[in-house]
Amino acid sequence: MKWRKLNRIIHRDLGYFFFGMTVIYALSGIALNHIDDWDPSYIIRNEQIEVNDLPGEQSKINKKKAKEIASRFVGEDDFKNYYFPQPGQLKIFVEDGSIVLNMKTGRGTLETSTKRPVFFEVNYLHYNPKNLWTWFSDIYAVSLILIAVSGLFILRGRQGITGRGAWLTAAGVIVPLLFLLFYL
DSSP states (O other), X not given: OOHHHHHHHHHHHHHHHXXXXXXXXXXXXXXXXXXXXXXXXXXXXXXXXXXXTOOSSGGGOOHHHHHHHHTTTSOGGGEEEEEEEETTEEEEEETTEEEEEETXXXXXXXXXXXXXXXXXHHHHHHTOOSHHHHHHHHHHHHXXXXXXXXXXXXXXXXXXXXXXXXXXXXXXXXXXXXXXXXXX
């Protein structure tokens, strides 16, 4: 078998096999690039709330009362715990969120979070959850190198690595180096 034919087979088959991994890492990479703009794994919602009959004193709030307050805004079984982070403030932990109330005014915030569809799962995998996944990710990384190198030799002549491809490859190496020089 000629080396060019073997090169095409390696490039093609690795590209097909790792299609899913490439999409996973591309999506999670985009999400993680913008982590300062949004939470890539969760949708956080804040809602202003008010409790009109909130006792003004901490001593009048026990677990039963905190649970009753929480049940007004979330499911009855969603209550987890409560505490007073500072004088005059009540914080109630609920499933996937929390309630923070001003004891004097009864006003506060209900914060809830839900998993962001698709992005939660791809970010979970991107963060490398288990040992077997580490091995698979390493194999993928090596395969990306093979895909990149084999791709250089797919075309021949003016369109290949000895012609137009050389210029594009050089540009593709120079651009990250320029960013590296700029940021360091």
